Amino acid sequence: MSIHPALTRPGGRSSRVLNAIYASVGELVGEGADKITFPVIAERAGINPTTLYRRWGDVAELLEEVAVAALTREGESAPDTGSLASDLGEWATIIVRDITRPERTRYLRAMVATRSGILTHCAVTDARREQASEMVRRAADRGETTPTVQQILDHIIAPLYYHVVFALQVDEDHARRLVDDVLTMAR
């Protein structure tokens, strides 16, 4: 399966090249390279820089494309432990572990830096909103009193991402405290 957008001619070489490009960018971002330019990417991917200049006008565009691919993998479903409290606790922990990984942090920041990244941001945050709704729906079905989805996003997701992006302290204890705070609101 290919992660990248539809091509008019998706098979063979184009696909191979595109995968090499994505991988190359991924590596560079992962290792925190400070000079991410088309020539550098091209060399590592073993392809010609011209290809990059033609397909994407600007490094930022490519970067964003790769970031969105990396940050919006499918298949992440919300925990289902039987109570909203522990669902949220587990969920928050997973998220903390995910976004504090250095390359994730870099992707997040790179994404923020690109000015055109509105679509990207939506893609990323929508996934979280889905998961939150899922958990809230299940809790409501069980008859639990729940906070709103918006409250969960505002008071768990936002602080976590905020801390990561602004290089502040985040850990699982903090995540748990956020969950407690949100649950307080539901009562």
Next chain:
Amino acid sequence: MSIHPALTRPGGRSSRVLNAIYASVGELVGEGADKITFPVIAERAGINPTTLYRRWGDVAELLEEVAVAALTREGESAPDTGSLASDLGEWATIIVRDITRPERTRYLRAMVATRSGILTHCAVTDARREQASEMVRRAADRGETTPTVQQILDHIIAPLYYHVVFALQVDEDHARRLVDDVLTMAR
């Protein structure tokens, strides 16, 4: 008054040049220029690029310095209206108005993008923490039940900044809702 860091020889030319540089960067960031390089900055500031290469090794460093100067102006004190509820409401409104201004948003994003920006981030967030403590202290003196400073930061500041940085919807209604949520926690 100069906003920039101490120089061994603060008067006259150096100062003039530095102000020109800061102004130049400010303009470029403000108008959303996509190519912010030393030569570009230098030309607009009417100075020599060499100066920039010598004083700052990297555009990111200069950008960060300007961002921190722009984002941490002194003299912003917390509202004092007589109750924590309205203090927070007013405070949140002020912050929303501030950070949704296009050039502010760009500064925030630029700051995030620089990898070395940890000091910057602290400077910015510390100011908010100060203000929050101030309001909480006054409320406590009046005998009000208050949320913790950390809760205020996590549940008002973080969501607001998060929304701005990730290009999500923010408005004063939203800010008010966040304040309500935080006050709920105090009870």
Next chain:
DNA sequence: TGCTTAAAGCCCAGATAATTGCTTTTACAA
């Protein structure tokens, strides 16, 4: 007033990035 010296300017060369016209490859379909 002149001296001293940090800081800015100037010139310039080497390196790297961005562009462009043309050629070659090759996936897809008739």
Next chain:
DNA sequence: TTGTAAAAGCAATTATCTGGGCTTTAAGCA
């Protein structure tokens, strides 16, 4: 098969960045 056109490669050119050596300016001080 074979035709065809999209996509990648190549090579040559241009633009731009980067930074060093040296000169000039001017702030602060004796």
